[in-house]
Amino acid sequence: xxxxxxxxxxxxxxxxxxxxxxxxxxxxxxxxxxxxxxxxxxxxxxxxxxxxxxxxxxxxxxxxxxxxxxxxxxxx
Numbered sequence: 001x002x003x004x005x006x007x008x009x010x011x012x013x014x015x016x017x018x019x020x021x022x023x024x025x026x027x028x029x030x031x032x033x034x035x036x037x038x039x040x041x042x043x044x045x046x047x048x049x050x051x052x053x054x055x056x057x058x059x060x061x062x063x064x065x066x067x068x069x070x071x072x073x074x075x076x
Contacts, residue, residue: 004058005066016040021058048072
């Protein structure tokens with residue numbers, strides 16, 4: 001199954017996450033199909049950038065969002 005989830009980037013104690021489309025059997029930081037956004041929880045404004053057009057495309061072809069991405073994106 002295809003999942004939309006976060007992969008960790010950044011340094012120790014300074015996380016930065018990419019929101020990616022990947023196969024659910026891969027590890028968290030394993031290979032991914034497409035990066036559709038990023039999230040920076042360390043910044044004061046908690047930056048979230050998401051390509052909604054690509055997100056809607058992947059949801060239309062059957063991809064499932066992880067609970068964390070669902071919460072961040074505000075989708076149900």
